[in-house]
Amino acid sequence: MDPKRAINGTFCPVPWAGFIMNPNGEVKNCVLSEQPLGNINDTDIQDILAGQANTQVKTCMNADKQHTGCMNCYKHEQGTAGLKNVRSDRYYYLKALSSIPYSAYDTMDTTLSTVDMRWRNTCNLGCVYCGPELSSTWAKELNTTIEVNEKQLAQTKEYVLANAPNLKNVYLAGGEPLLMKENSELLDRLDPSCTVRINTNLSNIKGPVFKRASKFKDVHWTISVETVGAEFEYIRYGAVWDTFLENLEAVKQLDHKISFNMLWFILNPYSVFDTVDYFKALGYSENSFVIGALTSPLAFDVRNCNSNTLQDLQSHLKMRIQGANRDYFLHNSYVNMLKHLDENFDKQSNKTIQKLEEMDKRRGQNYKNVFDIDKYL
Numbered sequence: 001m002d003p004k005r006a007i008n009g010t011f012c013p014v015p016w017a018g019f020i021m022n023p024n025g026e027v028k029n030c031v032l033s034e035q036p037l038g039n040i041n042d043t044d045i046q047d048i049l050a051g052q053a054n055t056q057v058k059t060c061m062n063a064d065k066q067h068t069g070c071m072n073c074y075k076h077e078q079g080t081a082g083l084k085n086v087r088s089d090r091y092y093y094l095k096a097l098s099s100i101p102y103s104a105y106d107t108m109d110t111t112l113s114t115v116d117m118r119w120r121n122t123c124n125l126g127c128v129y130c131g132p133e134l135s136s137t138w139a140k141e142l143n144t145t146i147e148v149n150e151k152q153l154a155q156t157k158e159y160v161l162a163n164a165p166n167l168k169n170v171y172l173a174g175g176e177p178l179l180m181k182e183n184s185e186l187l188d189r190l191d192p193s194c195t196v197r198i199n200t201n202l203s204n205i206k207g208p209v210f211k212r213a214s215k216f217k218d219v220h221w222t223i224s225v226e227t228v229g230a231e232f233e234y235i236r237y238g239a240v241w242d243t244f245l246e247n248l249e250a251v252k253q254l255d256h257k258i259s260f261n262m263l264w265f266i267l268n269p270y271s272v273f274d275t276v277d278y279f280k281a282l283g284y285s286e287n288s289f290v291i292g293a294l295t296s297p298l299a300f301d302v303r304n305c306n307s308n309t310l311q312d313l314q315s316h317l318k319m320r321i322q323g324a325n326r327d328y329f330l331h332n333s334y335v336n337m338l339k340h341l342d343e344n345f346d347k348q349s350n351k352t353i354q355k356l357e358e359m360d361k362r363r364g365q366n367y368k369n370v371f372d373i374d375k376y377l
Helices: 003-008 045-049 052-062 068-077 089-096 102-106 136-141 150-166 181-189 208-213 229-235 241-252 271-281 307-323 329-342 349-363
Strands: 018-021 026-028 114-117 169-172 195-200 219-224 257-264 289-293
Touching (some): 018 045, 114 181, 219 241, 241 257, 257 329
């Protein structure tokens, strides 16, 4: 594999070096991949990684062709040059796994160097846009379960733990990764030089996972938050704003990297910008913010706003784009948010209020006490 062709072409190391597993057992190349490779509930993890679906991805990349399952990365890379700050997992892993010689990719073998583990849907919050697949709180509320083959899950854990000393990059998400015992076991097996990324709601840092993660030098905390105060507590049902701020300060004291993972949708069309300004005032740089437009459920998509609001949001974004540093993630986020508004969309605004009222009835809440959403629809 020619390094220059790898960076400028279609190649990504992940099909050779790792995988993501979702709480329902689904295995994919990475979080942005659109096509599953298999599911541990019915197939051993090693068979999945050596299987036909993953082999097709490798074959396609070796031929310098774009694989259909990887189009999200290629889309994010359009108009960029080199390994810049764009939301491309391909770019990220080319940098994160740069110590691996490119000759390792001349075979079809998998040598585990990175994993993105979302062991279970265990989560203490019920964020309004989430669901039972990623939140046990939602599953309990809807009286449903996410079926997992515990024997196969144990086998997958054994495979990951056996390879843990050689892992160079680990991403822990969920669910809420700070609440999963499997992550505590994994962190105990990692080499101290391993890069650890943790995507957390930061609602509870009292358990062993946080304690173990705190001892690593190279940790990147990706913290989920998209608004503040009462809006925060409604959207991130079960969370407490003051506790979040206390925990954020505790992470800040570790001198680890901190990023904010923010979703833009119908409940925070404008307050997401206020939230950025709030954290910038606390000293966080423009490269700390990654904002993504929510696309599911459709009823919560920001494009359900009325035409006047959408036009105003476009103007606001254009102003923000002009004022943001184009080399940072925040600028890229604003550009993608503006593109999102330009894409065709069949409004679901007639279902927006219905979904909020149904959820409020179950939770004993009233969205009208927090949001003035009617003026946007």
